[in-house]
Amino acid sequence: MQTIRSIKKMQQVARKIVAEGKTSALVPTMGFLHEGHLSLIRRAKKAADIVITSIFVNPTQFAPNEDLTKYPRDEKGDIRKIKQAGGDIVFIPKAADIYPDDFQTYVEVEKLTRDLEARSRPTHFRGVTTIVAKLFNITRPDVAVFGMKDFQQACVLKQMARDLGYPIKFIIAPTVREKGGLAMSSRNKFFSPEQRFEARCLYYALRTAKAMVRSGVKDTVKLTKEMRAVIKATCPTARIDYISLSDPTSFLPEYEVDRDTVCLLAVEVHGVRLIDNMKLR
Numbered sequence: 057m058q059t060i061r062s063i064k065k066m067q068q069v070a071r072k073i074v075a076e077g078k079t080s081a082l083v084p085t086m087g088f089l090h091e092g093h094l095s096l097i098r099r100a101k102k103a104a105d106i107v108i109t110s111i112f113v114n115p116t117q118f119a120p121n122e123d124l125t126k127y128p129r130d131e132k133g134d135i136r137k138i139k140q141a142g143g144d145i146v147f148i149p150k151a152a153d154i155y156p157d158d159f160q161t162y163v164e165v166e167k168l169t170r171d172l173e174a175r176s177r178p179t180h181f182r183g184v185t186t187i188v189a190k191l192f193n194i195t196r197p198d199v200a201v202f203g204m205k206d207f208q209q210a211c212v213l214k215q216m217a218r219d220l221g222y223p224i225k226f227i228i229a230p231t232v233r234e235k236g237g238l239a240m241s242s243r244n245k246f247f248s249p250e251q252r253f254e255a256r257c258l259y260y261a262l263r264t265a266k267a268m269v270r271s272g273v274k275d276t277v278k279l280t281k282e283m284r285a286v287i288k289a290t291c292p293t294a295r296i297d298y299i300s301l302s303d304p305t306s307f308l309p310e311y312e313v314d315r316d317t318v319c320l321l322a323v324e325v326h327g328v329r330l331i332d333n334m335k336l337r
Contacts, residue, residue, distance in 0.1 A: 057139045059146045063154075063194055066147050070196040078105040082197035084188055087111040088128040089137050092203055092232035092240035097141040099229045100201045108195050109138050110147040112154065116162075117183030128242050147195065154190060163189045165219070168212045171307050172320055173331070176297055184209055185216050192222055200224050205231040205239050207333045208307060208320065231332070233259065239332045251326045257290035258323050261299075262334040265319055269336045274312045276301040279319075279336075287323060297322035297329070301336070313337065 060066045073080050081104035083096045093109075100107045111134055118124045131148065138146050162182050169181040192200070200217070202210040207228070214226045232240045237259030238252065247255055261283035268279055280299050287294050299321045301310050310317055313336050320333040 057135075057143060057146065059135060059148065061148050061150065063149055066145075066149070066194050069145065070194065073106055074196060079198040080104050080106040080108055080195065081199035081201055082191060082195050083107065083109045083143075083201050084191055085109060085111055085134075086113045086127065086242070087134050088130050088242040088245075089134045090232075090240045090242065090244075092205065094137060094141040095232050096201045096203060096229055097138060097143050099227060100199065101142045103199045103201070103225070103227060104197075106144045107142065108145045108147055108197065109143045110149075110191055110195070112147075112149055112151075112187065112191075114154075114183055114187045115151060116155065116186060117177075117180050119177050119179060122177075128245055147191075149194075154187065162186045163216060163220075165212050165216050168208070168215055168307060172298060172300055172302070173208055173322065176322065181209070181212055185212060188213050189216065189220070192217070192224065197224055199227060201227045201229060203231060204228055205241070205332065207304075207318065211304070211307075237263065239330070241330065243328050243330065246328050247326065254291035254294070255325045255328070255330060257287040257294055257325065258321055258330055258332040260290055261286040261321065262319055262332060265301075266334060266336050269313050276309070276311055276313060276317075279313070283319075283321070291323075291325055293326065295324040297324065304335075 081100035083100050085093050113127050115124055135146055163185040164182050210228045217224050236256050238256050264286050265279045265283050283299050301317050301319050304316055304318045315337050317336050318333055319336055322331045
């Protein structure tokens with residue numbers, strides 16, 4: 057497995073992959089990898105000849121009130137895990153190379169970034185779309201693999217790729233969960249065992265909503281009310297940012313659940329902001 061830190065070197069390798077008639081898949085990450093990330097690498101391995109995993113803690117997707125320096129990091133461990141998962145190339149660029157002092161160009165998707173995550177983190181998606189566009193330009197992948205846990209983000213990036221004409225196939229892989237249902241996240245490391253149990257409140261709420269829909273409930277107000285109750289019963293100190301039963305193409309709220317409705321939520325549990333989602337039918 058090859059580790060590349062230079063943008064120029066990564067571009068050279070990407071051109072060589074194309075020249076040799078091979079295909080490549082990109083798995084963008086911010087590091088501190090867990091089984092959810094590794095499942096994306098294994099999925100990418102089935103879709104392309106060469107799997108490129110990027111590790112870059114992207115400063116432009118952090119809001120001023122979010123501490124970039126506290127984001128967990130483990131580069132040596134990440135490289136080892138990527139190799140074990142079957143990765144071929146690890147791309148670890150420097151922030152100064154990605155965003156030089158005179159950097160002033162950003163990529164923005166308009167409609168899909170007006171609600172949900174964008175309300176709480178107004179600059180987040182601009183940072184995500186910009187860095188992923190740069191990674192696409194540098195690595196030239198045929199396939200890009202993202203996780204369902206960040207569903208809105210994946211849809212925003214898919215829209216960006218379509219709008220800008222990137223010839224890239226998108227794969228959105230299922231969310232990987234810990235025992236008990238908590239969606240795997242790098243931020244889970246901040247929980248004590250007791251707090252980790254309470255963090256399952258998101259999954260319990262989603263599971264409750266899905267069961268209610270199966271029993272015939274379609275009213276999103278009733279579903280949302282019950283989800284809030286489940287969250288508070290599991291974690292009384294939880295702070296609910298949003299619960300939205302949305303159309304998966306526009307992310308606009310729906311009044312009745314239909315076959316495509318996705319439930320998305322963000323909840324702060326013991327100071328850690330978690331997101332999750334689930335299709336209800």
